[in-house]
Amino acid sequence: MSNSVFLYSLKLAVILGISLIITSLRLNFYSQIKNIEGKMEKIQSIDGTLIAYQKSGSGPPLVLIHGGTADYTRWNPVLPELEQKFTVYAVDRFFC
Numbered sequence: 001m002s003n004s005v006f007l008y009s010l011k012l013a014v015i016l017g018i019s020l021i022i023t024s025l026r027l028n029f030y031s032q033i034k035n036i037e038g039k040m041e042k043i044q045s046i047d048g049t050l051i052a053y054q055k056s057g058s059g060p061p062l063v064l065i066h067g068g069t070a071d072y073t074r075w076n077p078v079l080p081e082l083e084q085k086f087t088v089y090a091v092d093r094f095f096c
Helices: 003-037 079-083
Strands: 040-044 050-057 061-065 087-092
Touching (some): 050 079, 079 087
């Protein structure tokens, strides 16, 4: 194996290793947040999929769905304002 192929493979292995560590830390962090908060409710859809959400506020329903790499805590900065006028359902697409 040539030196450049070896170095490329080594760099790739290091990057993958770091990515796995970061992902593991992120999963652990979010699971700890959810255990501390204890505000999540779960329902089951018709097809059996679990859907987790946090319900707060009062008024007409407003459903918030976060983007791909976030979770329901993404909405925390705006929740106090929205809760004054709506019953907010902040759906959590991860860790159901």
